[in-house]
Amino acid sequence: MSSLIANNQTYEIVKQVETANFETHANFSLYNSENNDASSIMDKLFGFYVKRNFIDDTFNIAWSDVDLSSPLRLLDSHDFQASSSNKVTAGNTTGVISSHDESGATREARHFALNDIKFRDATSWSKSIVDSRIKDTHAIASVFPMFSFFNKEAHLKTKQALQIDLIHEIVFSNDPITFVRADSHDYSSYMKTNVYYSHFFVVPRNVDQYKHNITITDIYKYDDLDNRKNGNIDENSYLHEYAFNQNKYSSSSQKSQLNTYIQDGFAKDETISLSDNQALKNIYKIGSINISDQTFYNYATNKVEVGLGGDAKQGDLVPYNFNGNFDQQYNLGFIDFLKDYKISISQNFEQKVLDPYAGKVQLHITSSNVDSHLNSTKSTLTGKQLQSFRDVVKEVNFVSLEGLRRFSDEQDN
Amino acid sequence: MNRIIKTALLLSPVVTVVAGIGIYFGLSTSGNVAKQPKPLKKETAPNVPDNSSKDNKPEAPPGLNIEIKDNSQTEKNPLWLHVFPSINQEFYYRYLRLVDGKPIITDDLIAHVVNDVLVKMQYTDGDVSWEYSFKDDTLKNDVTISFILKPTGRGILKDVVNKSYHIVVSKQD
Numbered sequence: 001m002s003s004l005i006a007n008n009q010t011y012e013i014v015k016q017v018e019t020a021n022f023e024t025h026a027n028f029s030l031y032n033s034e035n036n037d038a039s040s041i042m043d044k045l046f047g048f049y050v051k052r053n054f055i056d057d058t059f060n061i062a063w064s065d066v067d068l069s070s071p072l073r074l075l076d077s078h079d080f081q082a083s084s085s086n087k088v089t090a091g092n093t094t095g096v097i098s099s100h101d102e103s104g105a106t107r108e109a110r111h112f113a114l115n116d117i118k119f120r121d122a123t124s125w126s127k128s129i130v131d132s133r134i135k136d137t138h139a140i141a142s143v144f145p146m147f148s149f150f151n152k153e154a155h156l157k158t159k160q161a162l163q164i165d166l167i168h169e170i171v172f173s174n175d176p177i178t179f180v181r182a183d184s185h186d187y188s189s190y191m192k193t194n195v196y197y198s199h200f201f202v203v204p205r206n207v208d209q210y211k212h213n214i215t216i217t218d219i220y221k222y223d224d225l226d227n228r229k230n231g232n233i234d235e236n237s238y239l240h241e242y243a244f245n246q247n248k249y250s251s252s253s254q255k256s257q258l259n260t261y262i263q264d265g266f267a268k269d270e271t272i273s274l275s276d277n278q279a280l281k282n283i284y285k286i287g288s289i290n291i292s293d294q295t296f297y298n299y300a301t302n303k304v305e306v307g308l309g310g311d312a313k314q315g316d317l318v319p320y321n322f323n324g325n326f327d328q329q330y331n332l333g334f335i336d337f338l339k340d341y342k343i344s345i346s347q348n349f350e351q352k353v354l355d356p357y358a359g360k361v362q363l364h365i366t367s368s369n370v371d372s373h374l375n376s377t378k379s380t381l382t383g384k385q386l387q388s389f390r391d392v393v394k395e396v397n398f399v400s401l402e403g404l405r406r407f408s409d410e411q412d413n
Numbered sequence: 414m415n416r417i418i419k420t421a422l423l424l425s426p427v428v429t430v431v432a433g434i435g436i437y438f439g440l441s442t443s444g445n446v447a448k449q450p451k452p453l454k455k456e457t458a459p460n461v462p463d464n465s466s467k468d469n470k471p472e473a474p475p476g477l478n479i480e481i482k483d484n485s486q487t488e489k490n491p492l493w494l495h496v497f498p499s500i501n502q503e504f505y506y507r508y509l510r511l512v513d514g515k516p517i518i519t520d521d522l523i524a525h526v527v528n529d530v531l532v533k534m535q536y537t538d539g540d541v542s543w544e545y546s547f548k549d550d551t552l553k554n555d556v557t558i559s560f561i562l563k564p565t566g567r568g569i570l571k572d573v574v575n576k577s578y579h580i581v582v583s584k585q586d
Contacts, residue, residue: 210514210584299510311512320511351585356506360585361516363502363509369575371561378544383565386537393532401524404531 004161006203006218006272011161013201013274014154018166023144024191048080048127048141049171052119054198054242057336059119061127081128084121119167120147120337141191143172153342154202161203162343166335168198169225196224200334201272201283204345207326209353209360212295212315215288216249216260216330217343220272222283238264239287239334247289247333251316252326253304258293258316260330289330291315320354379408497560497576498533500526509582516582517553526558526578538568554582 004011051060061080082089126142154162171194201220207213219239239262247260265285272283295317296309302321318326325346332341353360381389389407393399399407508522523545534541540563548555559577564570 208514210511297511299507311510353511354506354509356503361509361511362583362585363506364581364583365500365502365505366579367497367499368577368579370577371575378542378561380540380542381531382540383537386531386534386541390532393528398525398528401520401527404524404527 002274004163004201004203004272004274006161006201006220007205009159009206011159011203013163014156014160015163015165016151016154018150018164019148020167020195021146021148022170022172022193022195023146024172024193025140025142025144026191027140048125049169050119050125051169052167054166054168054335054337057118057120059117059122061125081124081126082117082122083124084117085123087117089116118336141172143193150337152338152340154344156204156343156345158206158347161201164200164202164338165197166200166337167195168223169196170194171196198223202332202343203272204328207316207318207328207347209318209320209322209349212313212317214290214315215263216247216291216316216328218265218288219286219334220283221286240264242286243289243332243334247330249289249291249316249328249330251328252322253295253316253319254306256306258291258295258306260289260333261292263288263290318349318353321352323349323352379405381408496534496536496562496570496574497530498535500529500578504529505580515552515554516584518547518556518580518582519553522580523556523558526580530558530560530578534562536562536564536568536570536574539564539570556580 002013002015004013049062051062053059059082061082122145124142124144126140128140156162173192173194199222203218203220205213205215205217243262247262249258249260250256251258264287272285274283292314293306294308294312294314295304295306296312297303297317297320298305298309302319304317304319316328325348327344327346329342329344332338332343334341351360352358356363385407389399389404392407505522505525508519508525509516510519511517527543527545530543531541542561542563543559545556545558547553548557557577557579559575561576562570562574564572564574
């Protein structure tokens with residue numbers, strides 16, 4: 001059982017992992033075996049990668065194209081197709097990114113965005129290439145993803161944190177060494193699949209019985225890919241890039257739901273660490289989910305009310321006379337795929353804060369006859385004034401400090 | 414309704430005690446007989462009716478002439494215990510408030526204590542002064558409410574009687 005240390009305490013991790021199976025097919029027709037460059041071209045033909053956009057659960061397709069220093073390898077056309085159960089879509093080029101590799105050669109990567117098919121709905125991705133310079137060359141590589149069921153709810157107890165592992169990037173490539181030796185036209189068995197995850201950590205804050213609790217949960221993240229790239233952090237690492245302001249929250253405190261907002265946080269957090277020995281130098285907090293409504297404790301009804309009352313403050317409050325299991329629930333409202341994710345947290349409070357006999361707050365009264373040396377600010381009542389005070393109390397039950405002082409000021413006649 | 418019953422409960426011992434003292438004063442002034450006031454055996458909680466005061470009704474043995482001497486500071490049965498009532502935390506707990514997670518003693522709580530003490534005082538022949546002071550005006554978790562009775566000297570009491578109520582609120586994490 002792995003655990004996590006954050007907020008100066010150890011959390012047991014409850015893990016949910018998204019899994020998928022990728023069936024791959026690679027086919028190369030009319031392969032010109034006399035061309036010595038074929039195998040290195042093949043290496044580029046089949047390799048592509050799929051990058052998921054968490055915010056709307058669409059995906060981008062990209063591949064590293066050709067080495068511009070070698071004109072032979074320029075390709076004429078690229079086509080990309082994705083389909084879901086009821087839709088087929090072709091990709092549109094959204095950008096060409098040029099970069100330089102270690103040898104100084106310029107490389108290009110083409111990006112295709114497929115906005116109308118959700119990542120989880122995709123049933124096939126295929127890429128075909130025609131290269132007229134290598135006569136009659138036509139290649140097609142297809143992938144058929146199968147995503148497993150993902151349970152969108154979690155019940156956390158005190159000191160438990162939720163780890164959600166979601167597929168972030170998938171790299172399909174062929175094994176260049178085995179590929180060279182291939183003499184068949186079906187290269188499926190030479191395609192390799194590498195899946196890179198984003199790991200999200202939903203870490204509930206401990207509920208404080210004495211104070212307004214503003215932050216419900218902190219969200220941390222680390223990417224396999226960041227670790228692979230040795231320290232480069234994904235540019236989309238603010239929580240608002242992933243989350244919607246729809247995290248309706250409710251608790252044992254009140255019947256009505258409270259509104260929440262997302263607060264970004266982006267810093268390598270020194271206080272979080274995982275115990276199962278993963279290389280976690282790039283784990284960081286991306287933000288937190290906070291309550292925006294104000295609440296206050298109504299001492300007359302012993303209930304927490306929402307709104308601007310006497311000493312209302314932002315955050316949720318445990319009723320001061322509450323003991324037992326305190327439950328919090330909210331929809332994570334966090335990335336398209338998880339927007340219905342229900343999280344409930346249960347925390348036990350054995351003792352009430354306010355109770356004359358069993359409360360955490362205790363009142364002690366002792367008395368003595370030690371001369372307290374009353375100073376000049378004292379209030380003094382003569383016998384008559386005391387009698388008039390007593391007469392008034394009979395009527396009104398209670399006289400405030402202010403009112404009490406007025407009895408002393410009354411003319412004693 | 415509840416409140417009326419409570420008030421009635423609170424007042425019943427006071428009434429009996431006041432009656433007792435009244436009877437005693439009547440005897441001591443008319444009969445020229447003086448006796449040390451026989452204090453109540455124990456300090457009774459204000460909410461518990463205590464009939465023992467009836468048994469303590471002072472008697473005036475005829476012919477006995479004892480000099481009146483204030484014994485309010487005798488250790489065994491100090492008078493200050495009886496002039497000023499004892500109070501129970503249960504009645505004042507409800508006036509505590511939490512501010513920024515810290516319990517504080519409110520003005521309301523102090524006023525209720527002062528009200529109750531002034532109402533339940535069993536000897537009123539004199540000037541009564543009161544004041545309160547917090548140990549720390551910011552924390553407001555420790556207050557001393559002091560009372561002092563300066564008798565007119567016409568009654569049984571000759572010397573000043575002090576009583577202080579020390580009220581502390583504490584918190585567990």
